[in-house]
Amino acid sequence: MAWTYNSQRIYVLAQEENAGQIIARLQPLSTTTTLQIFGDEAPTIRIEGIIVGEAKKDTFLAMLNDGTAYNLVGDGFSSQSLYLSKFSAKRRSVVWQCIDTQQATSAPVYDVTLELMK
Amino acid sequence: MAARKLYATITNCSGIKSVSVNSSHDNSSTVANFEVVSTSLTLGDAVTVDMGYTDDHQVIFTGYVKQIEHQVPENTYTILCNDVMVRAMEYFIASDSPASPLKYQNKTAESLVGDLMAKAGLTNYTYDVTLFTFGVTKEFEVNLVMVFDYCNAIADLLTWSLWADSVGTVHFENRKPYPMVNEYPENVQPGWQVDTVEALTIIDTMCLEISDTTSEKNLRNKVVVYGTGEIAANASRVVSLLPAGFYKTAVLGATEIVDDQATAQNIADYNLDMFCRYTQQVRATLVGNPSLRARKVHHVASTKLGVDANFYVSQCEHSLSSSGYTTSLGLRRMIKA
Numbered sequence: 001m002a003w004t005y006n007s008q009r010i011y012v013l014a015q016e017e018n019a020g021q022i023i024a025r026l027q028p029l030s031t032t033t034t035l036q037i038f039g040d041e042a043p044t045i046r047i048e049g050i051i052v053g054e055a056k057k058d059t060f061l062a063m064l065n066d067g068t069a070y071n072l073v074g075d076g077f078s079s080q081s082l083y084l085s086k087f088s089a090k091r092r093s094v095v096w097q098c099i100d101t102q103q104a105t106s107a108p109v110y111d112v113t114l115e116l117m118k
Numbered sequence: 119m120a121a122r123k124l125y126a127t128i129t130n131c132s133g134i135k136s137v138s139v140n141s142s143h144d145n146s147s148t149v150a151n152f153e154v155v156s157t158s159l160t161l162g163d164a165v166t167v168d169m170g171y172t173d174d175h176q177v178i179f180t181g182y183v184k185q186i187e188h189q190v191p192e193n194t195y196t197i198l199c200n201d202v203m204v205r206a207m208e209y210f211i212a213s214d215s216p217a218s219p220l221k222y223q224n225k226t227a228e229s230l231v232g233d234l235m236a237k238a239g240l241t242n243y244t245y246d247v248t249l250f251t252f253g254v255t256k257e258f259e260v261n262l263v264m265v266f267d268y269c270n271a272i273a274d275l276l277t278w279s280l281w282a283d284s285v286g287t288v289h290f291e292n293r294k295p296y297p298m299v300n301e302y303p304e305n306v307q308p309g310w311q312v313d314t315v316e317a318l319t320i321i322d323t324m325c326l327e328i329s330d331t332t333s334e335k336n337l338r339n340k341v342v343v344y345g346t347g348e349i350a351a352n353a354s355r356v357v358s359l360l361p362a363g364f365y366k367t368a369v370l371g372a373t374e375i376v377d378d379q380a381t382a383q384n385i386a387d388y389n390l391d392m393f394c395r396y397t398q399q400v401r402a403t404l405v406g407n408p409s410l411r412a413r414k415v416h417h418v419a420s421t422k423l424g425v426d427a428n429f430y431v432s433q434c435e436h437s438l439s440s441s442g443y444t445t446s447l448g449l450r451r452m453i454k455a
Contacts, residue, residue, distance in 0.1 A: 023121065024442030026405050029422055031323040034405050035121035036171075036442045 003049065003077075005084070005114065006070035008059055011050040011099060015077070019043040045072070045082060047114040051089070052100035053107045060087050060112070072116060086115035124406075124443050126169040131157040135194060136439035137169055139179045141201075141412040142448070143279065143295045143432040146266060148201040148412075150179045157195050159183050165199050169438055170408030178408055178436055180286035202240060203282040206266035209238035219261035223253040227276065231269045231290045238265045240282075245290040248276060249309060284411060296452045297415050297428045305391055313415040315428055320402060320418045326444060328402040330423045337455055338393035340365040343386045345376030353386040355394050357455040368393050395452040400429060406443030410434055418449060427451060 003012040022038040051057060063070065069081040089110040097109050126134045133155025141148035150167055159165065160183065167179035181201040188195055200207075211234070213219040222230060228245040230252060235243055252258060260268060266280075269290070273280040279293040292298075292309055299312045322328070340354040354365055370389060376382050400418055404410070412434040419426050433448030 022440050024440065026326055026442050026444070028405055029322040029325050029328065036406075037121050037123040038440045038442070039124075 001073060001075050003074035005072045006063060008056055009100060010047065012047055012074060014048040016046040017043050042118045045116040049112055050099060051110050051112050052097055053103045057089050057110055082116035082118060084114060085117045088113045123172045124438060125172045125175045126438055128152055128167050129165045130159050137167060138437045139167060140435040143413060146207060147203045148179060150181060150199040153194050153196045155194055159197060176408040178284045180284060201282045202286045205240055206235055206238040207264060209265045211260055211263055211265060213261050219259045221257045221259055223257040224251060225253055226251050227272050228290055231272060234265045234269055235288050240288050242287040244287055246292050250276060293413060295432050296430045296450055300428055316414050316416050318416060320416050322420050322422050324404045326403045328420055328423060330425055331399045332396060334359045334396045337396045338366045338368040340367040341386045341390045341393060342367060343370045343382045344373055345382045346373055349376060349379055349382050351382035351386040353390040355390060359396060359455050394455050396455050398451050398453055400425060400449040402447045404445045406445050410445050
């Protein structure tokens, strides 16, 4: 299954998930450290990949300020509704692309990083 | 290393980021302050705070919302609450007509306080018997005054205390800001009750930090009593805490009621015994414990400080945040010099 976010095609090169638990460490006098669990951090998902076309890049940028969660689907990944919290795009020096055959061969190609939150 | 999961619920709030509940013998009302991500609370809403650990938590605050601050861009709410005593603090007694003010006659102090608290909607009320009756021979008025100010003035007159506890019950009791009976039973007055020493002893392994301060600020080693006419008496004591020959004097004027020399001398001797004391204060920050409250007596046994005695909890603050749950105590006792 192809990777898409809000139905926008991404050619994924790497996917990373981060999660954490908030643990306070208290040190009483004359005895061992006490741990207190305050809560857990919801996982964040980081996607590195490629997108093709300036309009597609603009579509991602627009998703940064609409306050809406969108579906991320992909190969071996359970579909999840996630917010796009950060997006960065770096244009590659490419004169001819054949990655996305739906786009013109002259369309710009971007290395992108998406940070997504539940 | 055992880990305990923290627990906090606040009425109509979610996403609790921090909670602080501070009560003190010297403050008229317990204050709760919390920061949350989401709330449907509005000003004046009733609030309870239940906090501790998932396996041991208690209601440590019952009160009302007094202030709400909405912060952006964090989009969080900081909410300030006072305990139920705020109803009495903000209830102003004003009769509809100056010609017919609220009047009482032959009314015991505890009954008067109970009646006035009820006017402010505070009916969960517990008290000690004062043996004081006001307006024995004629009526007296209660008008153009806040309920709390009036009742607290009565408490001050009797050197009693008036407060609301963590579940919203108002107390009017003979509660001095130090262990009252256990250490010096010879100074016990009628109506004084033996302090219940709580089962929990404060020891070093509970404490994140602990300090001990002694002060002679309130010590008086000489008492002078003035009675009717020429009647006067004094009592003094040499104490090693003060420079040789130096006296800090308290004067008691009772010209209306002390009309014989022996009584004046008894008053001077008794009060010297009460005044000739210095204060020992311990401040301790503990790993959070939801059972701790202000106005209780605990034994403190700290080998680090060399302290081993009963102390009165004059201040208690519970704080819970991502940095952990701690309880800070201010503890006090009086020691004969």
